Amino acid sequence: MDINEILQKKLDSRISAIKAADIRSEQLRREIPAVAEIDTSLRAVSLKIMDAAINGKEELIEKIISVKNENDNLLLKRASVLEQNGYSADYDSPKFSCKLCSDSGYIELNFCECVKKSFNTDQYTGSGLGKALYNKDFNNFSLKYYNSKNNSEFTARENMTMIFNDCKRYSQRFSPSSDNILMIGGTGLGKTHLSAAIAKEVLSKGYLVIYDSAQSIFDGYEAVRFGKDNRENIKKYESCSLLIIDDLGAECMTQYTVAVFSSLLNWRIVNSKPTIISTNFTPQQIKKSYGDRIYSRLLGEFKIMRFSGEDIRLIKISETKPE
Numbered sequence: 001m002d003i004n005e006i007l008q009k010k011l012d013s014r015i016s017a018i019k020a021a022d023i024r025s026e027q028l029r030r031e032i033p034a035v036a037e038i039d040t041s042l043r044a045v046s047l048k049i050m051d052a053a054i055n056g057k058e059e060l061i062e063k064i065i066s067v068k069n070e071n072d073n074l075l076l077k078r079a080s081v082l083e084q085n086g087y088s089a090d091y092d093s094p095k096f097s098c099k100l101c102s103d104s105g106y107i108e109l110n111f112c113e114c115v116k117k118s119f120n121t122d123q124y125t126g127s128g129l130g131k132a133l134y135n136k137d138f139n140n141f142s143l144k145y146y147n148s149k150n151n152s153e154f155t156a157r158e159n160m161t162m163i164f165n166d167c168k169r170y171s172q173r174f175s176p177s178s179d180n181i182l183m184i185g186g187t188g189l190g191k192t193h194l195s196a197a198i199a200k201e202v203l204s205k206g207y208l209v210i211y212d213s214a215q216s217i218f219d220g221y222e223a224v225r226f227g228k229d230n231r232e233n234i235k236k237y238e239s240c241s242l243l244i245i246d247d248l249g250a251e252c253m254t255q256y257t258v259a260v261f262s263s264l265l266n267w268r269i270v271n272s273k274p275t276i277i278s279t280n281f282t283p284q285q286i287k288k289s290y291g292d293r294i295y296s297r298l299l300g301e302f303k304i305m306r307f308s309g310e311d312i313r314l315i316k317i318s319e320t321k322p323e
Ligand SMILES: [Zn+2]
Pocket: 098, 099, 100, 101, 102, 103, 104, 105, 106, 112, 113, 114, 115
């Protein structure tokens, strides 16, 4: 849902809360004659207020104050009549889901917290970032698992520190025309963690982010192709501000999936929409599996991040094993 749909939903719930309250008021007037009488007087008082506002001159304020007192007294009387008859005083006042904005969605000219909250939750659930990825952010990414022994130009830890900083900077400075990123490296080197961390940060800025595995994206296109799903459900891969394709190469590859990948990639590049892809494949494997065109697209249009080190999941498991 975009923000307009959320506001519309709020407004709908406001209108139905008011309607339901009106129905309860009518019920009270039917059941309790005293309430019907008071409501007639309240209506007369509100006409007096309008009349004072239109016709009153010098004595306007005094008039409004006296009518206002009359109004308050009637409301007090109404509340006590309701209680005498076993109803709570607010029995027929509208029950809004948000007490701050009475479901109008606004507080003065700003969006109410309830609107911001449902926007974020909605973005989050729609993003594909499930529970497993929820706890992956920049704060809990540990560099200590990367080897700091110097057996090449950079140690794995130095390399990963640079990648970590690049990813953090990327998410903090994200704009709809940010770079594309290709994360290359073996299993368990933190590609998923860092791409989920980017997704979370970019989502919190209010951008539409879609995070999905290559397999699930291609399955989606396949389902539409065979009429099993609506095209609307794959449009998000094209229209989102940031698309994160996890684990390219793990999918069941066919000529069709290669064609889908190629056209999705092309569409996003032509429309300057950033994409992040993570893969266990080496550049050579990408070339072999997806062909020259995709290979040169990826190498030409994507910033390459080469993840290095040893499988962190294995290191973590061996750490928790008793001696
Ligand atoms: Zn609210």
